[in-house]
Amino acid sequence: RSLAELDAEVVGCRACPRLVAWREEIAVVKRAAFAGETYWARPVPGFGPPDASLAIVGLAPSAHGANRTGRLFTGDPSGDVLFKALHRVGVASQPTSTRIGDGLELRGARMVSPVRCAPPANKPTPEERDTCRSWLAEELTLLKPTLKAVVVLGAFGWQALLPVLAEAGWPVPAPRPKFGHGVELELGDLRLFGCYHVSQRNVQTGRLTLDMVCDVLASATSAAGL
C-alpha cells in the first residue's frame, strides 16, 4: 500500500487497550484552555511528503498537542521549539504549528512517531512500542527509496528505530550504538543523528537550546541534500 493508504489505515488502529482508553479519556476531560475543541483522540499518522529524504523521529503524540490537533508536534510546547528550528533551517514553511489547515508545509522532511497514540505521562510501555513497531517499519520501508538522513529525538525513539532500520535492510552495527545528543552514525547510505527530545522539560532546564536543535538539523538537512 502507499504512504497515504498507510496513514488512512493507522488512524483506525485500536491494538493497545491502555492507549485507546487514555487517548479517548483525554478527549472527554480536556484541558480547560481547549474546552471548546473536539479532540482528534486517534492514532496520529506521519506528517510530511511521501518522498522525504529526511525523517524526524519523535516519541509519541502529546495528550493535548497532537492528540488534540491530529498532527504531530502541533499545538504543544515541544512543537513550538521544533518548528522554530525547522523553519530556521529551511524545512518548515512557517515557524509555528497550531492546527491542521494552518498552511504549514514541510519541504523534503517527514515526521514519524514510533508510538502513534498519546500515552499516560508520555511514557509508552515496551509492549506498546513493540505493538506499534509494524506501523513504523512499514512507513520507513515506504520512505526508503528517497530517505538519506534521520534525526531521532530522544533515547526512546532511538531504541525503537534501530531494530526497525536493521529489519528494513540498513546495516545497523551490533551491539547497537547508544543514543546521545550529537551522536552521528553512518548506516550505509543513511545518516542517523541523535538529538535530545524537544520536550518542555529539556528546554526549560536548559539541557537543550534552540541553537542545539538547529545545529543537529543543519547537519541532517545537509546529509539529506535539502
Ligand code: SF4
Ligand atoms: Fe495502534 Fe500504535 Fe496506537 Fe497501539 S500505539 S493503538 S499500535 S497506533
